[in-house]
Amino acid sequence: xxxxRSRYRYVGRPMPVIExxxxxxxxxxxxxxxxxxxxxxxxxxxxxxxxxxxxxxxxAEALASPGVVAVLTGADLVEMMEPVPQELALPEVIWYPLxxxxxxxxxxxxxxxxxxxxxxxEDAVELVVIDFDELEPLVDPRRAMRPDAALLHxxxxxxxxxxxxxxxxxVDGEFASADxxxxxxxxxxxxxxxxxxxxxxxxxxxxxxxxxxxxSHQNPDIQQEAVRVMRTPKVKVHMDIDIGGSYGSKRGRKxxxxxxxxxxxxxxxxxxxxxxxxxxQAGDGHGPDRYYTVKVAASAEGMVRALDIDVIExxxxxxxxxxxxxxxxxxxxxxPYRIPAVRYGGYGVLTCKTNQVPFRGAGQSPxxxxxxxxxxxxxxxxxxxxxxxxxxxxxxxxxFPYEIPGGAIYDSGNYPGAAELAIxxxxxxxxxxxxxxxxxxxxxxxxxxxxxxxxxxxxAEHGEGVRIEVDATGHVVATIGFQSAGQAHESMVxxxxxxxxxxxxxxxxxxxxxxLGGIYAGAPTGSRMTQMLGTSIYQCAKxxxxxxxxxxxxxxxxxxxxxEIDGTTYRVAxxxxxxxxxxxxxxxxxxxxxxxxxxxxxxxVELNVYAGPDIVTKRKLTTGAKQFPTYxxxxxxxxxxxxxxxxxxxxxxxxxxHDCGTVLNPLVVDGFVYGGIGHGIGGAMxxxxxxxxxxxxxxxxFMDYLMPTAAEVPTVELHEQCTPTPLHPYGAKGAAEGAxxxxxxxxxxxxEDAVAPLGVRITEVPIxxxxxxxxMMAARSNA
Amino acid sequence: MVEPARFPITLTVNGMPHSVTVExxxxxxxxxxxxxxxxxxxxxxxxxxxxxxxxIVDGALVRSCLxxxxxxxxxxxxxxEGVGTEDxxxxxxxxxxxxxxxxCGYCTPGMVMTLEDLLRGNPQPTxxxxxxxxxxxxCRCTGYQQILQAARSVIADNAAKAGQA
Numbered sequence: 020x021x022x023x024r025s026r027y028r029y030v031g032r033p034m035p036v037i038e039x040x041x042x043x044x045x046x047x048x049x050x051x052x053x054x055x056x057x058x059x060x061x062x063x064x065x066x067x068x069x070x071x072x073x074x075x076x077x078x079a080e081a082l083a084s085p086g087v088v089a090v091l092t093g094a095d096l097v098e099m100m101e102p103v104p105q106e107l108a109l110p111e112v113i114w115y116p117l118x119x120x121x122x123x124x125x126x127x128x129x130x131x132x133x134x135x136x137x138x139x140x141e142d143a144v145e146l147v148v149i150d151f152d153e154l155e156p157l158v159d160p161r162r163a164m165r166p167d168a169a170l171l172h173x174x175x176x177x178x179x180x181x182x183x184x185x186x187x188x189x190v191d192g193e194f195a196s197a198d199x200x201x202x203x204x205x206x207x208x209x210x211x212x213x214x215x216x217x218x219x220x221x222x223x224x225x226x227x228x229x230x231x232x233x234x235s236h237q238n239p240d241i242q243q244e245a246v247r248v249m250r251t252p253k254v255k256v257h258m259d260i261d262i263g264g265s266y267g268s269k270r271g272r273k274x275x276x277x278x279x280x281x282x283x284x285x286x287x288x289x290x291x292x293x294x295x296x297x298x299x300q301a302g303d304g305h306g307p308d309r310y311y312t313v314k315v316a317a318s319a320e321g322m323v324r325a326l327d328i329d330v331i332e333x334x335x336x337x338x339x340x341x342x343x344x345x346x347x348x349x350x351x352x353x354x355p356y357r358i359p360a361v362r363y364g365g366y367g368v369l370t371c372k373t374n375q376v377p378f379r380g381a382g383q384s385p386x387x388x389x390x391x392x393x394x395x396x397x398x399x400x401x402x403x404x405x406x407x408x409x410x411x412x413x414x415x416x417x418x419f420p421y422e423i424p425g426g427a428i429y430d431s432g433n434y435p436g437a438a439e440l441a442i443x444x445x446x447x448x449x450x451x452x453x454x455x456x457x458x459x460x461x462x463x464x465x466x467x468x469x470x471x472x473x474x475x476x477x478x479a480e481h482g483e484g485v486r487i488e489v490d491a492t493g494h495v496v497a498t499i500g501f502q503s504a505g506q507a508h509e510s511m512v513x514x515x516x517x518x519x520x521x522x523x524x525x526x527x528x529x530x531x532x533x534x535l536g537g538i539y540a541g542a543p544t545g546s547r548m549t550q551m552l553g554t555s556i557y558q559c560a561k562x563x564x565x566x567x568x569x570x571x572x573x574x575x576x577x578x579x580x581x582x583e584i585d586g587t588t589y590r591v592a593x594x595x596x597x598x599x600x601x602x603x604x605x606x607x608x609x610x611x612x613x614x615x616x617x618x619x620x621x622x623x624v625e626l627n628v629y630a631g632p633d634i635v636t637k638r639k640l641t642t643g644a645k646q647f648p649t650y651x652x653x654x655x656x657x658x659x660x661x662x663x664x665x666x667x668x669x670x671x672x673x674x675x676x677h678d679c680g681t682v683l684n685p686l687v688v689d690g691f692v693y694g695g696i697g698h699g700i701g702g703a704m705x706x707x708x709x710x711x712x713x714x715x716x717x718x719x720x721f722m723d724y725l726m727p728t729a730a731e732v733p734t735v736e737l738h739e740q741c742t743p744t745p746l747h748p749y750g751a752k753g754a755a756e757g758a759x760x761x762x763x764x765x766x767x768x769x770x771e772d773a774v775a776p777l778g779v780r781i782t783e784v785p786i787x788x789x790x791x792x793x794x795m796m797a798a799r800s801n802a
Numbered sequence: 803m804v805e806p807a808r809f810p811i812t813l814t815v816n817g818m819p820h821s822v823t824v825e826x827x828x829x830x831x832x833x834x835x836x837x838x839x840x841x842x843x844x845x846x847x848x849x850x851x852x853x854x855x856x857x858i859v860d861g862a863l864v865r866s867c868l869x870x871x872x873x874x875x876x877x878x879x880x881x882x883e884g885v886g887t888e889d890x891x892x893x894x895x896x897x898x899x900x901x902x903x904x905x906c907g908y909c910t911p912g913m914v915m916t917l918e919d920l921l922r923g924n925p926q927p928t929x930x931x932x933x934x935x936x937x938x939x940x941c942r943c944t945g946y947q948q949i950l951q952a953a954r955s956v957i958a959d960n961a962a963k964a965g966q967a
Binding site: 035036038039040041042043044045046047048049051052138212213214215216261262263264265266292294295504505506507686687689690691693694695696697698700720721722726728729730731732734735 | 841843883885899900901906907908910914939940942943945948
């Protein structure tokens, strides 16, 4: 227990998670559990080929099928709505929920059938006839970049939609004068959040003409966007359901607008619940898909002087929100290292694949993989110990706040401390002895290490709102403006309200709003809500206390600064017998005006929007990436063994030291770390949205998109280090992404160490037995 | 196209008898969720991998997405709604809350049903038996650590009780 925790009644305690009580009984309420009277169901017609000119859609037979109410095509949507907004506003890359004039990836939705049941809709889907003229599929972005490649969006004139190069510091000078220069290449294949709940939406037009949308989305800004896209100010996006996992991937803009258009067309409520294939093929839910080339300049002692990082990002068929993932890593472009000069740039390329979505780290995980792989390979090439090389290059604890190339400022950290704690807790010397023994016995046994930075508090400048009301009986209602996907926000709000107002858990009700509810809210992205919502609650509670203090002072006939607060009791400091209880204060606030200070508004209803610390809101990074207030850190030690015959990989040990500053609720934060590692194991070893040469997705079920089960994830040993941030009232940093960002690098490090005696280097994920086998064969033939 | 034929079935869910008419292609999962309105059983993959839809049918753990509703004619079905009550959770549910063995809660009903099924038949499974059982359910949030911690705490309690008896 650290000193910072004991100051608090609630902060730092493993407070039982309020949401869990309903989840264990099956009482969570997800989008698929909602139904409206007379509701219709939607199913989509997927494109059979990856690239084609769309000549026509014949829905006559489908419309005659039992239960079918309507069939929508891209042409219908062009009339009814604006295109779906994208990260890069390119006038010729136009995106509608249904294909309009071209099919741009296999599985793209070409038509939507609306019927009285999902089964009736699916029956009719098979009767829709698509007429198309097939074109060259664009599967490899390196091919799609070439001037002679077919064009996905002809009017755009190129498949390259992002091409920037940023130089910070004397990159050329450092490379020219470096003792050593190395170049490494990496491949990060597509995987993603893949929540167990697919995306779903329900839309209807209510009795007042307002378009209502419920969906398993994580983005309250849909409210504003829907107003523009659906061409009506009368939109109400609800935000009060449970989301069955997101990890950033539950954005579903296309799905919501398609459902809304269907509800308007059918004049009845419509539900669209993706099935698994719809979700995997065309749900716009895939993660980064990258080719890296990293050049590194280093001194003889292994001090990294410069990095030159080149990225080719396969964005999929439309820009969507994917390009954000290319620039986001520049908020921590050097990782935890003191590297004075960096060049970062590359290409974002459109291909015949479903769109990317910014998920869990928004591109930071592959970036960290590239940085940490580079540190390992550099250590091997220079003959310096991997851990020692990192320790030499780490930003030191006394150097914070630390500005990195590109302008991002790290708030605080103790990277050597975390690394050394991990080495100690893992009994690294013993591991090395075990490895020597195993190798002597012919076993492929490796130890891996990696550290990683987690920027926390995304989009701070967009603010986060909360409304706290204390009713006349003293109960507290806290209203927030977004819905959660497992981050235990209700529990955090309750915990902090109790901390700041002195009330008990049973006295607090947490409500979620809707788009017309007057709560300014951002999305729970970029490990944001502890930083942003947490601070907003802290500030809002202060307003509530100020009002209660004014009432107490007026009633007790003293000045407000003579009042001291002890839990829920407000009393005169100099005369503690003169006091008001919480219930008396609440009753007074709603009581006769004569009993309240002159001019005071009746009731206790305070609204607060926290707009982030100045250090963030007054700066912008040159890449356009968001500046983050806080930077957490974790360091992983992994032991992996590779079967020399089958190349099967087993993780024998997993240890992590995690430092996100003050931990508000260890039950929750531990879960994020464990879950992030599980997710990282999936990305590092199993998960791959692979496409064949014709652009057909090969992983369209959980039989071929392999996610780790309890049998694959080893027991994780978790240790905490606590370096509080000065930029948060409790010293807390973001926590939900870091472990996922670091795990693939650490696992690759361990597997490489296992097979290093065979001359194999690991530069690609997922690291499958096939990849290892092929690498072994290649190493053997090169030898 | 003609309307598909429907067949009458009767089944008991959490002790409550139900009679319903279903298309033969309708899964037990569809029937439970949409016809009989037991929404705690969740739709995950609909091809038998993830375990979100696990229920207990005549004492056996079943993927309700892989069983047709007509196959459940005459069956005794237990869903998450039949496990524990608001005031008295089952020991597994209680342990899941104590260890925060979930995040989004979507896989949780299926996970609880798996562990109910395991521990009813075998109150003190070995670690290998436990991991084998849990590995039939996917969870994307937790990395399984707190789920296994919760299950181990129940198993330890079971062992302590057996020791006292």
